[in-house]
Amino acid sequence: MGVNNMKIIELKHVKKVYDDGFVALNDINLEIESGKFYSLLGPSGSGKSTILRIIAGFSRPTEGEVYFDGKDITDLDPAKRQINTVFQNYALFPHLNVFENVAFGLKIKKMPLNEIKPLVKEALHTVRLDGYANREISELSGGQQQRVAIARAIVNKPKVLLLDESLSALDKRLRKEMQFELRAIQEKLGITFIFVTHDQEEALSMSDEIFVLNDGKIEQNGTPVDIYDEPINNFVARFIGDSNILPGRMIKDFEVEFANKRFQCADAGMKPNERVEIVIRPEDLDITEPEKGKLVVIAKTQLFLGDHFEIKALDSDENEWLIHSTNGCELNEPIGLFFDPEDIHVMRKHESQEDFDARLESYEGERDE
Amino acid sequence: MSNRNKILFMIPYLLWIILFVILPILLILWYSLTNQSQQFTLANFELFFHNGTFLKMMLNSFWYAFLITFVTLLVSYPAAYFLTKMKNQQIWLLLIILPTWINLLLKAYAFIGILSNSGLANQFLQLFGIGPVNILFTDFSFIFVATYIEIPFMILPIYNAIKEINPVIIQASEDLGASKWQTFKYVLWPLSWSGVESGIQAIFIPSLSLFMLTRLIGGNRVITLGTAIEEYFLTTMNWNMGATIGVVLIILMVAVMLLTGSKIKRKKVDL
Amino acid sequence: MKNRKIFARLYLYFILIILYVPIFYLIYFSFSSGKNMNKFQHFTLAHYQTLLQDNRLIAIFLNTVILALLSSLIATIIGTMGAIAISRVRSKKHKQTLLALNNVLMVSPDVIIGASFLVFFTALGIGLNFGSVLLSHIAFSVPIVVLMVLPRLNEMDYSLIDAARDLGANNYQVFSNVMIPAILPGIASGLFMALTYSLDDFAVTFFVTGNGFSTLSVEIYSRARQGIDLEINALSTVIFVFVLVLVLIYYFISTKRGKKARGIMRELIK
Numbered sequence: 001m002g003v004n005n006m007k008i009i010e011l012k013h014v015k016k017v018y019d020d021g022f023v024a025l026n027d028i029n030l031e032i033e034s035g036k037f038y039s040l041l042g043p044s045g046s047g048k049s050t051i052l053r054i055i056a057g058f059s060r061p062t063e064g065e066v067y068f069d070g071k072d073i074t075d076l077d078p079a080k081r082q083i084n085t086v087f088q089n090y091a092l093f094p095h096l097n098v099f100e101n102v103a104f105g106l107k108i109k110k111m112p113l114n115e116i117k118p119l120v121k122e123a124l125h126t127v128r129l130d131g132y133a134n135r136e137i138s139e140l141s142g143g144q145q146q147r148v149a150i151a152r153a154i155v156n157k158p159k160v161l162l163l164d165e166s167l168s169a170l171d172k173r174l175r176k177e178m179q180f181e182l183r184a185i186q187e188k189l190g191i192t193f194i195f196v197t198h199d200q201e202e203a204l205s206m207s208d209e210i211f212v213l214n215d216g217k218i219e220q221n222g223t224p225v226d227i228y229d230e231p232i233n234n235f236v237a238r239f240i241g242d243s244n245i246l247p248g249r250m251i252k253d254f255e256v257e258f259a260n261k262r263f264q265c266a267d268a269g270m271k272p273n274e275r276v277e278i279v280i281r282p283e284d285l286d287i288t289e290p291e292k293g294k295l296v297v298i299a300k301t302q303l304f305l306g307d308h309f310e311i312k313a314l315d316s317d318e319n320e321w322l323i324h325s326t327n328g329c330e331l332n333e334p335i336g337l338f339f340d341p342e343d344i345h346v347m348r349k350h351e352s353q354e355d356f357d358a359r360l361e362s363y364e365g366e367r368d369e
Numbered sequence: 370m371s372n373r374n375k376i377l378f379m380i381p382y383l384l385w386i387i388l389f390v391i392l393p394i395l396l397i398l399w400y401s402l403t404n405q406s407q408q409f410t411l412a413n414f415e416l417f418f419h420n421g422t423f424l425k426m427m428l429n430s431f432w433y434a435f436l437i438t439f440v441t442l443l444v445s446y447p448a449a450y451f452l453t454k455m456k457n458q459q460i461w462l463l464l465i466i467l468p469t470w471i472n473l474l475l476k477a478y479a480f481i482g483i484l485s486n487s488g489l490a491n492q493f494l495q496l497f498g499i500g501p502v503n504i505l506f507t508d509f510s511f512i513f514v515a516t517y518i519e520i521p522f523m524i525l526p527i528y529n530a531i532k533e534i535n536p537v538i539i540q541a542s543e544d545l546g547a548s549k550w551q552t553f554k555y556v557l558w559p560l561s562w563s564g565v566e567s568g569i570q571a572i573f574i575p576s577l578s579l580f581m582l583t584r585l586i587g588g589n590r591v592i593t594l595g596t597a598i599e600e601y602f603l604t605t606m607n608w609n610m611g612a613t614i615g616v617v618l619i620i621l622m623v624a625v626m627l628l629t630g631s632k633i634k635r636k637k638v639d640l
Numbered sequence: 641m642k643n644r645k646i647f648a649r650l651y652l653y654f655i656l657i658i659l660y661v662p663i664f665y666l667i668y669f670s671f672s673s674g675k676n677m678n679k680f681q682h683f684t685l686a687h688y689q690t691l692l693q694d695n696r697l698i699a700i701f702l703n704t705v706i707l708a709l710l711s712s713l714i715a716t717i718i719g720t721m722g723a724i725a726i727s728r729v730r731s732k733k734h735k736q737t738l739l740a741l742n743n744v745l746m747v748s749p750d751v752i753i754g755a756s757f758l759v760f761f762t763a764l765g766i767g768l769n770f771g772s773v774l775l776s777h778i779a780f781s782v783p784i785v786v787l788m789v790l791p792r793l794n795e796m797d798y799s800l801i802d803a804a805r806d807l808g809a810n811n812y813q814v815f816s817n818v819m820i821p822a823i824l825p826g827i828a829s830g831l832f833m834a835l836t837y838s839l840d841d842f843a844v845t846f847f848v849t850g851n852g853f854s855t856l857s858v859e860i861y862s863r864a865r866q867g868i869d870l871e872i873n874a875l876s877t878v879i880f881v882f883v884l885v886l887v888l889i890y891y892f893i894s895t896k897r898g899k900k901a902r903g904i905m906r907e908l909i910k
Contacts, residue, residue: 056540092538397752611755
């Protein structure tokens with residue numbers, strides 16, 4: 001952890017059980033540093049929004065504590081937290097216009113109007129809505145409402161901004177555009193963003209760090225590259241990007257067996273002959289002639305997706321292989337698949353994040369020497 | 370639909386408008402501008418505006434209507450708000466609507482018993498060593514019973530309005546630092562105003578014509594324009610004067626409606 | 641949090657108690673052998689016997705019901721036709737004028753409606769009896785029917801009518817097989833509202849009724865002015881039970897039909 005980045009939010013052993021007995025969060029521990037862009041990524045019901053609501057203060061954890069700047073804020077009212085939220089469907093005040101919406105938080109603090117005006121102007125400028133102050137909310141498009149919601153939150157200069165599935169209501173193109181903008185706004189303001197999403201592309205493209213959640217637990221956290229390249233388990237591998245997942249067996253360090261063949265790999269630190277799972281990303285597979293390939297498969301279907309072909313193929317064990325390739329191939333003919341040892345990601349079953357990190361450290365140091 | 374059919378559908382409805390909306394208004398106007406020997410005169414209006422009793426009665430009517438509406442709102446708003454937080458809201462609503470289906474006169478009649486000198490209210494007061502107090506036939510009893518009757522009609526529109534507010538908007542307000550009171554003042558109240566408005570409209574105007582309540586429990590005194598109209602039409606049979614009061618009432622009502630209906634234009638800000 | 645919930649509950653109970661005390665007070669004393677509503681003497685059904693033998697009151701009760709059914713039915717027909725006609729008016733200005741005229745009776749105080757109808761009937765030489773009361777009840781029920789039906793017409797999917805025509809339906813078939821079913825919920829709530837308006841009315845009836853005809857409201861008023869009469873209490877019990885049964889039937893139908901009926905309920909509440 002860098003010395004410049006202060007820990008701003010910390011959740012310790014947070015558990016949330018609803019009245020009907022549903023366990024939304026199970027022993028969540030996480031640390032958020034100031035000035036970074038975080039994503040909480042997971043399918044619906046994974047608990048990501050619950051974490052956000054607990055940080056915002058709309059929901060109290062059943063057990064555990066929430067710290068903000070080192071102070072326990074577990075029972076503090078949302079109104080008293082230096083945290084603001086951009087809600088899923090924006091939750092703009094329909095009876096107020098753009099100016100009044102953005103000025104709301106400042107008016108609440110009894111700031112005089114002549115001080116409010118320049119701040120609102122600046123916030124509207126940041127979200128590129130100059131000149132929209134007197135518009136009614138109903139006159140705005142979805143994208144513009146989204147910007148007002150962001151302006152309304154950032155005008156209060158929160159230390160942390162929470163964004164709850166904030167882009168999900170926008171169409172695809174607008175969403176892409178807003179991803180760039182959100183990142184730009186975060187870098188400009190230098191405050192912490194915590195972004196909740198179920199869209200892995202969104203999380204990968206914007207975040208400094210991602211928490212992958214499932215069933216009320218954090219499955220893995222790390223940078224987008226870490227999580228994409230070294231998924232800790234089957235769930236993360238499947239959830240982040242497309243992947244080929246096969247059962248395998250670790251022969252020894254840096255050698256693994258799957259599809260009835262042995263391959264060199266980049267993983268180590270497991271027991272000999274340990275049962276493992278292998279992940280190979282479809283874009284890491286190259287198509288070659290059958291005799292040059294490390295594996296031979298037979299292509300069954302092929303879709304042209306504009307920038308690449310998506311090919312589904314079967315190997316001799318009837319394992320299905322998903323291949324993303326810039327070149328097409330003949331259907332029902334044998335083709336060779338080529339991949340580098342680094343493209344093989346070996347996952348142990350039921351490995352915790354700590355063990356995973358420790359194991360990685362142990363042999364990566366060794367290999368670099 | 371062919372034009373012929375369109376006219377066919379319109380005829381009974383237009384007939385209704387002409388016979389029961391336009392004609393009665395014109396007749397009332399006609400009566401107000403004539404004397405009992407059907408000669409044109411402004412004497413009725415002169416009497417109304419130069420006679421202190423009428424003006425006082427007019428003020429009284431509006432004051433009572435205002436009081437009834439205000440007290441009803443005060444009692445009903447929290448009830449409507451709490452209702453939106455309850456489980457089994459349909460049953461609660463049903464329980465609140467049910468009394469409105471019992472005839473108004475029966476409820477008024479019940480209060481003759483409850484508020485009488487040895488009735489339930491005084492028996493209750495005597496537990497605290499107070500009374501017996503003369504409640505029946507006072508202005509208080511009139512306002513109390515009128516409020517009682519109007520409560521459901523205020524709760525329901527406000528409930529509907531609050532129910533339509535997205536709960537996330539309330540959270541957004543708290544998230545932006547607003548206290549409970551500020552959230553109420555700046556978000557909940559303005560957003561539920563449409564319901565409050567229809568509640569006020571559903572109560573203010575009808576409460577001008579609760580002459581049966583003033584007769585039964587208000588002490589049989591002529592205190593509001595509603596009672597005055599009834600008195601002139603059905604007791605003293607001076608329809609011209611009754612019509613005059615009616616016309617004044619109509620004009621005042623239209624004025625009040627135009628006043629409450631006009632939206633305040635928002636000030637534009639220069640940044 | 642917990643405290644606030646308890647307070648909310650207590651407040652609502654308090655409101656319910658206020659709303660129901662007068663009703664149960666009436667019912668309670670209907671079983672008292674006394675002459676007033678101050679002290680319960682001892683249990684008796686005597687007032688119910690008097691009620692059953694009171695032919696005048698029973699006749700008035702039947703009059704009231706017949707009046708309500710007849711007036712609401714006619715008002716529903718006129719109001720529905722009016723709503724259809726209004727929905728077909730193209731000019732926005734004419735439409736608004738019609739709606740404004742429609743709402744005049746909705747916002748007028750009952751005394752004004754009653755007084756103006758009295759003047760109207762006298763001017764036209766119509767006698768004050770069942771006829772004048774019926775006409776008045778139809779008159780003040782028409783606008784609510786229009787207001788209930790009109791939104792349904794505005795919401796109606798007009799491609800349905802085109803579709804029906806495309807399938808060979810004639811004007812009458814389009815009207816009876818497509819349009820009426822589409823607006824039926826509105827018509828039903830209009831009829832229901834008209835019914836309650838008629839049953840609830842006192843002021844207008846009081847103005848336009850003559851010696852020969854009376855409704856329950858008017859009768860209760862004249863008896864109540866003469867003081868307490870426990871036969872009225874017995875009548876209250878009967879009416880309360882009657883309403884309760886109706887409400888329960890309605891409630892069970894509406895929970896069975898679920899969402900759709902709840903929509904109607906919401907419209908009724910508005």
